[in-house]
Amino acid sequence: MPTVSENYVDGEWTVSETGETFAVRNPAEPSSITGRFQASAPGDVEVAVAAAVDAQEEWADTPGPDRGDVLKRASELLESRKESATERLVREEGKTRSEAAGEVQRAIDIFAYYAQKCLDLGGISKSASGRNTDLYTKREPLGTVALITPWNYPVAIPAWKLAPALAAGNTAVIKPASAAPGMTALLFECLDEAGLPDGVANMVTGSGGDVGTPLAEHDDVDGVSFTGSTAVGTSVAQSAANDLKRVQCEMGGKNPTVVMPSADIDEAAEILGVGAFGTTGQSCTAASRAIVHEDVYDEFVEAVVAYADDVAIGPGLDDPDMGPHVSESELESTLEYVELGQEEGATLETGGERLSGGEYGDGYYVEPAVFSDVDNDMRIAQEEIFGPVLSVIEVADFEEALAVANDIEYGLSASIVTQDLTEADEFVDGVEAGVAKVNEKTTGLELHVPFGGYKNSSTNTYREQGDAGLDFFTSTKTVYRNY
Known part of the structure; x- marks a missing residue:
């Protein structure tokens, strides 16, 4: 029988x-249930928020190094369980073993990083214009924060929200995505064992309507950090604005x-192949548009088609190049976009077929797809697909390439492949994206530098990760002290 996971509220x-649960299934073998989780109600949110509010003052008064000790122990406990955590992530979300191991390691590293940041949290000192006066700032926690996380990085993203929130002295209530909540539960197992005081961090599972909305709109929540679709993130931001909550939303991408x-x-x-087809294209930073100079267009199409055809597909535990989609609905969405691209007049060079039977069984597998003859105004070039589909667009020169790259409502990650330093610098200066890369794939992020997008990829308020990751979770107080 699959394990039944419970909510974590007030240290219990x-x-x-409701007394009800929902099932999570293995994307590689949908008949296999990997776990059952609480189908919570707004009343569960009330209890969790109340616990966080009650614990907040004591946690804020806890010395930073002591808070850091809890995060450090949680990091060590997760590291001791890395192998089992990796397998759990593969079975729940569908990533390959290598991708899952990398994500678990990232969560380990994030908790260790913010454990160290607890040692030097503070403000700045300035010279006052008058005599006998100290002028300085101090950073204070927001209070109680709501964290709403997606399924595609089910341990890394909860980690990069929880760790800085707790490091800064906030208490938190997190709602993980229902498609893959087990990894967040694992984080809470580690935090509980690490000695996190009761009520400081709480987890409530369930639907967006029953848990996410009442959590984000709760009067006692002081800030909301959300990662997910642009449509939902926009709604979250608008709701938070009604009572002036601090809000941070990282959303969709259509990365060139x-x-x-x-x-x-x-x-x-290879750069495009890894960026487009890694994690089954289920990354907000995945490469979705290859914008290629006409002089090398045909050569590139041939090369990237060959790359796609060589991608090994299978169950994540076998560690192929690409695993299944997380769910049937995500698979169906990708297949619909493949059909749409052909209807729009693009040429399907390879892939786009569902794989079933034999080793694939009834898993949610699809071949990586490459489209050529794509115009940038086609829907497959404008809308986030969240699957392994690459659109190749031909341009005449660098100026057109940059214009096409920017001709999109999103602005998350972008890259250029060139040996021309001037082109590289002009691209970095001119591209409308929060992450700009040269001779690298659009995916992959360092944990100690800011991450976030432009335009409809973000609320354009606060960045995540690194020192910037603490900015959202703290308020700055300026102190004038005349002695």
Whole structure:
């Protein structure tokens, strides 16, 4: 029988007031249930928020190094369980073993990083204009924060929200995505064992309507950090604005990689292939548009098609190049976009077929797809697909490439493949994206630098990760002290 996971509220594992649960299935073998989780109700949110509010003052008064000790122990406990955590992530979300291991390690590193940041949290000192006066700032926690996280990075994203929130002295209530909540539960197992005081961090599972909305709109919540779709994130931000909550939303992407004539085409094809098809294309930073100079267009299409055809697909535990989609609905969405691209007049060069039977069984598998002859105004070039689909767009020169890259409502991650330093610098200066890369894939982030997007990829308020990750979770007080 699959394990039944409970909510974590006020330091205790508890069942929902509904008494109901929902099942999470293995994307590689949907008949296999990996776990059951609480189908919580608004009343469960009330209890969790009340616990966080009650614990907040004591946690804020806890010395930073002591808070850091809890985070450090949680990091060590997660590291001791890395192998089992990796397998759990694979079975629940569908990532390959290598991708899952990398994500678990990132969560380990994030908790260790913010454990160290607890040692030097503070403000700045300035010279006052008058005599006998000290002028300085101090950073204070927001209070109680709501964290709403997605399924595609089910341990890394909860970690990069929880760790800085707790490091800064906030208390938190988190709602993980229902498609893959087990990894967040694992984080709470580690935090509980690490000695986190009761009520400081709480987890409530359930639907967006029954848990996410009442949590984000709760009067006692002082800030909301959300990662997910642009449509939902926009609604969250608008709701938070009604009572002036601090809000941070990181949302969708439609990320371009520009390929110029000076590029090594085989290297460019690999950069695009890894960026587009890694994690089954289920990353907000995945490469979705290859914007290629006409001089190397045909050569690039041939190379990236060959890359796609060589992608090994299978169950994540076998550690292939690409695993299944997380759910049937995500698979169906990708297949619909493949059909749409052909209807729009693009050429399907390879892939886009569902794989079933034999080793694939009834898993949610699809071949990586490459479209050529794509115009940037086609829906497959404008809308986030969240699957392994790459649109290749031909341009005449660098200026057109940059214009096409920016001709999109999103602005999350972008890259260029070139050996021309001037092109590289002009791309970095001109591209409308929060992350700009040169000769690298659009995916992959360092944990100690800011992450966030422009335009409809973000609320454009606060960045996540690194020192910037603490900014959202703290308020700055300026102190004038005349002695």
